[in-house]
Amino acid sequence: xxxxxxxxxxxxxxxxxxxxxxxHPMETGQRKDAKTGQLVPAHFIQEVTxxxxxxxxxxxxxxxxxxxxxxxxxxxxxxxxxxxxSVNWTDNKGDKNSAEATIG
Amino acid sequence: MKQQTIAKxxxxxxxLGIAFGAATALATPEADRQEFVxxxxxxxxxxxxxxxxxxxxAFDADSKAQYDAIMEFPPYESQIxxxxxxxxxxxxxxxxxxxxxxxxxxxxxxxxxxxxxxxxKVVTLENAINDCRTANGEAAFKPGDxxxxxxxxxxxxxxxxxxLMNIKVEGPKAMAAYEDGKKTFFSRKGQLNFACASxxxxxxxxxxxxxxxxxxVGHAVHWPVFRGGDNLVTLQNRYSGxxxxxxxxxxxxxxxxxxxxxxxxxxxxxxxxxxxxxxxK
Amino acid sequence: MNxxxxxxxxxxxxxxxxxxxxxxxxxxxxxxMAAWNKAAFDAKNVGDAMKGxxxxxxxxxxxxxxxxxxxxxxxxxxxxxxxSGIAGTTAIAIIAEKNATPLVGSYNLSGGTxxxxxxxxxxxxxxxxxxxxxxxxxxxxxxKEVKVTIGGCGG
Numbered sequence: 001x002x003x004x005x006x007x008x009x010x011x012x013x014x015x016x017x018x019x020x021x022x023x024h025p026m027e028t029g030q031r032k033d034a035k036t037g038q039l040v041p042a043h044f045i046q047e048v049t050x051x052x053x054x055x056x057x058x059x060x061x062x063x064x065x066x067x068x069x070x071x072x073x074x075x076x077x078x079x080x081x082x083x084x085x086s087v088n089w090t091d092n093k094g095d096k097n098s099a100e101a102t103i104g
Numbered sequence: 105m106k107q108q109t110i111a112k113x114x115x116x117x118x119x120l121g122i123a124f125g126a127a128t129a130l131a132t133p134e135a136d137r138q139e140f141v142x143x144x145x146x147x148x149x150x151x152x153x154x155x156x157x158x159x160x161x162a163f164d165a166d167s168k169a170q171y172d173a174i175m176e177f178p179p180y181e182s183q184i185x186x187x188x189x190x191x192x193x194x195x196x197x198x199x200x201x202x203x204x205x206x207x208x209x210x211x212x213x214x215x216x217x218x219x220x221x222x223x224x225k226v227v228t229l230e231n232a233i234n235d236c237r238t239a240n241g242e243a244a245f246k247p248g249d250x251x252x253x254x255x256x257x258x259x260x261x262x263x264x265x266x267x268l269m270n271i272k273v274e275g276p277k278a279m280a281a282y283e284d285g286k287k288t289f290f291s292r293k294g295q296l297n298f299a300c301a302s303x304x305x306x307x308x309x310x311x312x313x314x315x316x317x318x319x320x321v322g323h324a325v326h327w328p329v330f331r332g333g334d335n336l337v338t339l340q341n342r343y344s345g346x347x348x349x350x351x352x353x354x355x356x357x358x359x360x361x362x363x364x365x366x367x368x369x370x371x372x373x374x375x376x377x378x379x380x381x382x383x384x385k
Numbered sequence: 386m387n388x389x390x391x392x393x394x395x396x397x398x399x400x401x402x403x404x405x406x407x408x409x410x411x412x413x414x415x416x417x418m419a420a421w422n423k424a425a426f427d428a429k430n431v432g433d434a435m436k437g438x439x440x441x442x443x444x445x446x447x448x449x450x451x452x453x454x455x456x457x458x459x460x461x462x463x464x465x466x467x468x469s470g471i472a473g474t475t476a477i478a479i480i481a482e483k484n485a486t487p488l489v490g491s492y493n494l495s496g497g498t499x500x501x502x503x504x505x506x507x508x509x510x511x512x513x514x515x516x517x518x519x520x521x522x523x524x525x526x527x528x529k530e531v532k533v534t535i536g537g538c539g540g
């Protein structure tokens with residue numbers, strides 16, 4: 001159901017610079033639909049986990065205050081080119097998405 | 105049709121008090137563009153001409169930094185992807201847009217709008233896309249429609265990124281269309297009685313209400329924009345918005361008035377590089 | 386921060402049972418984590434959000450840098466970057482103090498991940514954007530004001 005997320009991972013010295021763009025409406029539950037006047041139900045990513053070669057390096061809880069199509073950037077020291085970064089998320093409806101990238 | 109020089113037109117906008125160069129009998133579009141550039145760069149000697157493509161952002165570092173942060177990984181990439189799929193999907197007869205547009209659709213956006221002598225009118229890139237569709241048995245897209253033209257051009261225009269705007273105005277009929285566009289730009293309109301020039305010439309680089317106003321030079325190279333990183337707006341959508349904001353009734357998108365305005369307005373950005381699908385507030 | 390998640394993260398890098406279970410595909414990474422911190426994210430003021438995070442009286446720190454605009458172009462998408470120069474940073478939380486629910490995100494870092502988070506947040510009105518950093522079992526904080534305006538002509 002969800003569109004694929006994009007991951008860019010590059011080395012800067014001995015630090016992997018990882019940038020992730022997730023696709024998600026991140027509805028707060030406070031917004032009124034322009035056409036119906038009804039509140040659009042809350043629908044947002046709650047958990048994001050990132051692993052490096054299988055080991056968890058980031059475990060995040062997000063709220064609906066994160067912008068639509070969430071962007072997340074983080075840095076991992078000691079990574080190297082060729083390592084695999086995997087990101088997966090779960091939202092408040094139980095939908096999930098995951099993607100993997102090789103550090104360039 | 106009597107040609108109007110920038111100086112005379114601005115003098116006609118009473119109360120603006122802008123001093124443009126000496127009025128010359130025959131102003132060419134290139135001479136007009138240079139007048140505009142001279143006006144802005146004299147007023148703002150510290151802003152580089154190449155930065156005018158960023159509009160109001162060239163005048164405010166805090167805004168430009170936010171633009172840079174968002175452009176590093178734009179949140180609307182999936183909308184551009186939609187456009188890419190539309191561009192690459194063949195028509196029912198097996199042909200593609202690349203087959204009928206010049207140069208396969210690459211590095212051509214800066215040539216539009218252009219004056220089509222055979223048709224006797226200004227032709228926009230969107231017109232060319234629709235001509236391609238109908239020539240291949242497909243229904244034309246509705247002008248200004250976000251879900252068709254919007255997404256398609258959000259991708260297709262990026263194929264011309266880096267191209268320098270290159271609007272040609274040659275021959276008396278083209279010149280007449282250009283002058284019509286110029287007249288629209290300088291005519292007061294709406295309940296607020298503002299011309300495009302009232303904001304984008306007289307008040308370029310200063311704030312009206314809380315908004316920093318962009319100069320007209322550099323405007324036309326960076327469309328469509330994604331407002332708030334999300335809401336797709338094409339150039340003629342924006343013209344429409346501007347008309348409404350001065351409380352005037354906007355001309356229809358793809359009307360002769362709007363296309364002539366785009367023709368004139370784009371020529372002001374000749375020589376500046378295009379970049380499609382950018383972030384704006 | 387949630388103690389269960391912290392312990393799981395400590396074990397995940399090594400040969401702990403959780404890591405083994407994850408590797409064997411028996412336990413998805415998200416299942417290994419504790420449930421989303423509803424109490425903290427539903428909190429309607431900064432104090433309750435901090436309580437939900439298990440943080441009390443964080444010390445002001447000049448080693449936390451918040452890169453955020455002075456005036457947001459669009460309150461729906463405000464780029465915020467938090468850099469913590471405090472050694473042993475294990476968590477960063479981002480709070481927009483005047484949002485209806487101030488806690489925006491809470492990030493647990495392990496395995497060489499630096500004290501750095503870059504994201505884009507929504508802000509309902511001018512307010513302090515606050516970062517809370519956990520390092521060496523202690524909490525630290527810094528804040529930066531971001532103004533949010535309603536423009537006249539941006540549409």
